[in-house]
Amino acid sequence: MMSSDAMEPRIVVLASGSGSNLQALIENTQSVGFPGRIVAVGCNRPGAFALERAEQAGIETFLVDHQQYSSREDFDRQLRQTIDRYSPDLLVLAGFMRILTPDFVRAFHCRMLNIHPSLLPKYRGLNTHQRALDDGEPLHGVTVHFVTEELDGGPLIAQAEVSVDPQDTAASLAEKVRAKEHLLYPIVVRWFCEGRLKLAGNQVRFDDLPLREALRLPVDLNS
Numbered sequence: 001m002m003s004s005d006a007m008e009p010r011i012v013v014l015a016s017g018s019g020s021n022l023q024a025l026i027e028n029t030q031s032v033g034f035p036g037r038i039v040a041v042g043c044n045r046p047g048a049f050a051l052e053r054a055e056q057a058g059i060e061t062f063l064v065d066h067q068q069y070s071s072r073e074d075f076d077r078q079l080r081q082t083i084d085r086y087s088p089d090l091l092v093l094a095g096f097m098r099i100l101t102p103d104f105v106r107a108f109h110c111r112m113l114n115i116h117p118s119l120l121p122k123y124r125g126l127n128t129h130q131r132a133l134d135d136g137e138p139l140h141g142v143t144v145h146f147v148t149e150e151l152d153g154g155p156l157i158a159q160a161e162v163s164v165d166p167q168d169t170a171a172s173l174a175e176k177v178r179a180k181e182h183l184l185y186p187i188v189v190r191w192f193c194e195g196r197l198k199l200a201g202n203q204v205r206f207d208d209l210p211l212r213e214a215l216r217l218p219v220d221l222n223s
């Protein structure tokens with residue numbers, strides 16, 4: 001466990017859009033006693049609201065605009081160099097809408113988290129809410145996982161469920177899931193900062209025990 005401020009785990013968050021998960025992370029990490037701090041927020045889209053949220057919170061920001069790079073490799077190299085300046089202990093993807101190259105993923109192996117709006121391994125990729133509705137799923141939700149080279153395929157850490165009601169639309173489901181995301185992500189980031197959560201090879205360890213399946217947090221989770 002890290003004790004003084006100087007030893008607090010350093011977190012870099014990457015976002016591409018509205019940054020509502022970023023906002024939840026900012027509020028949690030800036031509350032008294034949180035065992036880590038966001039040292040920078042990076043973005044690939046000029047004008048993304050996520051950047052404004054970070055600035056308003058007094059957090060350093062950086063922009064690496066993917067449109068300025070001719071290849072994915074060049075973009076990722078620049079992104080990685082920029083992130084490295086902040087010496088992060090943890091890289092948190094919060095709605096970062098880029099597929100990352102294997103080199104990038106390897107560079108942050110064991111210290112990169114993602115949040116995905118489905119109960120993985122169901123519904124990797126996009127349009128998860130509509131796909132869950134189309135399939136008549138009674139339950140849907142959100143997953144936090146370690147990032148590996150497999151898109152939305154890294155080892156699962158924790159999930160929170162929502163029920164799918166007959167009147168739900170993709171938009172209403174997204175809203176319900178989003179509310180769970182804002183609760184779940186800060187909890188998992190806290191666990192990582194406390195040293196309770198680790199990735200060893202491809203195995204998640206929680207409190208020094210191998211995690212056999214994702215931790216399922218109750219639907220009424222509120223802290």
Ligand code: GRF
Nearest residue numbers: 018019020021095115116117
């Ligand atoms: C969330 O639904 C998250 O699960 C997905 O991207 C979305 C980001 O939303 N990875 P926001 O920018 O945090 O509001």
